[in-house]
Amino acid sequence: MRIERAQMNPLISPLHVTPSSEEMQVVSAFNAAAVTWGDETILMLRVAEMAKPTSEEEVAVPILVHENSRPHVAVRRFQKGTPGLDLSDPRAVIVNGEVLLSTLSHLRLARGKDGYHFDIEKRPAIFPTEPYEEYGIEDPRMTVIEGTAYINYTAVSRYGVCVALASTDDFVTYHKHGVILPPENKNVVIFPERVGEHYVMIHRPATSGLGNQQMWLAYSHDMENWGHHVPLMSKRPGMWDSIRIGAGAVPIKTEHGWLEIYHGVNEQQGYCLGAVLLDLHDPATILARSSIPFLIPETEYERTGFYGNVVFTCGAVVTTRESDPVVHIYYGAADQYTCRADIDLEDILDSLHAPALPVPEVVNLEEVPMQSGIACPLEQ
Numbered sequence: 001m002r003i004e005r006a007q008m009n010p011l012i013s014p015l016h017v018t019p020s021s022e023e024m025q026v027v028s029a030f031n032a033a034a035v036t037w038g039d040e041t042i043l044m045l046r047v048a049e050m051a052k053p054t055s056e057e058e059v060a061v062p063i064l065v066h067e068n069s070r071p072h073v074a075v076r077r078f079q080k081g082t083p084g085l086d087l088s089d090p091r092a093v094i095v096n097g098e099v100l101l102s103t104l105s106h107l108r109l110a111r112g113k114d115g116y117h118f119d120i121e122k123r124p125a126i127f128p129t130e131p132y133e134e135y136g137i138e139d140p141r142m143t144v145i146e147g148t149a150y151i152n153y154t155a156v157s158r159y160g161v162c163v164a165l166a167s168t169d170d171f172v173t174y175h176k177h178g179v180i181l182p183p184e185n186k187n188v189v190i191f192p193e194r195v196g197e198h199y200v201m202i203h204r205p206a207t208s209g210l211g212n213q214q215m216w217l218a219y220s221h222d223m224e225n226w227g228h229h230v231p232l233m234s235k236r237p238g239m240w241d242s243i244r245i246g247a248g249a250v251p252i253k254t255e256h257g258w259l260e261i262y263h264g265v266n267e268q269q270g271y272c273l274g275a276v277l278l279d280l281h282d283p284a285t286i287l288a289r290s291s292i293p294f295l296i297p298e299t300e301y302e303r304t305g306f307y308g309n310v311v312f313t314c315g316a317v318v319t320t321r322e323s324d325p326v327v328h329i330y331y332g333a334a335d336q337y338t339c340r341a342d343i344d345l346e347d348i349l350d351s352l353h354a355p356a357l358p359v360p361e362v363v364n365l366e367e368v369p370m371q372s373g374i375a376c377p378l379e380q
């Protein structure tokens with residue numbers, strides 16, 4: 001398969017982005033949602049900012065606080081080397097077991113006509129304002145339906161990691177609809193049209209302890225209330241998506257099915273991208289899936305950065321080249337930059353494999369006769 005990384009990669013780096021205030025510095029501009037809007041490509045960037053420390057020995061953590069119910073950014077400051085301060089993961093600041101994020105993210109609009117050069121707005125499009133957004137808003141995905149762009153994103157706070165929804169009709173004013181999935185959940189993509197009567201989403205709840213992490217489907221009549229949740233697909237031990245999976249770009253409608261480009265994580269390669277093909281009329285049916293990833297962190301800008309060995313997509317757009325559809329995948333590289341890679345749609349579809357038929361499990365339990373007077377273990 002031919003993967004054409006843009007020669008200009010990274011298309012957007014933190015240096016291109018104006019900080020949201022004088023107290024902040026932009027460290028990453030990445031994981032952008034992408035849509036075609038008129039004759040433009042619109043990206044909704046995740047912009048991660050650090051608070052400026054007052055000395056090299058200080059770690060400054062920006063957090064949204066509410067004073068007299070008005071939100072503003074406050075800074076919590078810690079001295080490096082303080083007992084109980086864990087800075088081992090650049091994404092987090094752990095204080096005596098309390099996990100904070102080292103950066104506060106907001107969403108920023110970038111628009112351009114050629115898909116490579118983007119004008120980045122000087123001010124945030126959507127900024128954290130709500131208590132459930134106090135540690136930031138991240139990883140947007142955009143779905144345009146009947147002239148409205150729905151923007152779902154990850155909202156992070158002391159209450160956990162959840163999914164919230166906003167919308168706009170003009171990319172000038174934005175309306176926040178609130179939380180659509182409570183913690184812990186992320187990596188939501190909303191299909192670009194109804195399937196039957198319903199809006200459809202893929203989401204990824206976290207599992208801890210019992211059970212295996214899955215991507216799920218959910219359905220809605222109104223975009224705000226989601227139900228009829230069904231498990232869709234899980235991590236695969238020993239494969240490229242063995243440690244973690246999550247939906248990436250908004251599903252692309254093809255004549256063969258819905259093409260979902262998703263991320264998988266494995267110990268050797270880090271965050272990679274592959275795809276799954278879902279039935280057009282019943283997206284709970286998997287038709288085919290990548291056995292190997294098609295985008296792996298390989299270049300310098302993908303391997304080294306704020307958090308290395310990551311390619312992570314939140315959006316792709318499709319155009320035609322000599323009448324062949326080409327998928328332009330916008331992706332975050334090393335949690336720092338916005339990049340683009342082009343792949344022929346047919347090449348992606350050809351690379352997918354039908355899932356192996358499930359092997360029926362032979363359950364051969366010897367039946368133990370019931371004995372009265374012995375409590376069921378679950379009741380103890």
Ligand code: MAN
Nearest residue numbers: 031138139307310312332335
């Ligand atoms: C999580 C999210 C993403 C990020 C990856 C890699 O899945 O926080 O925003 O890109 O981790 O760090």
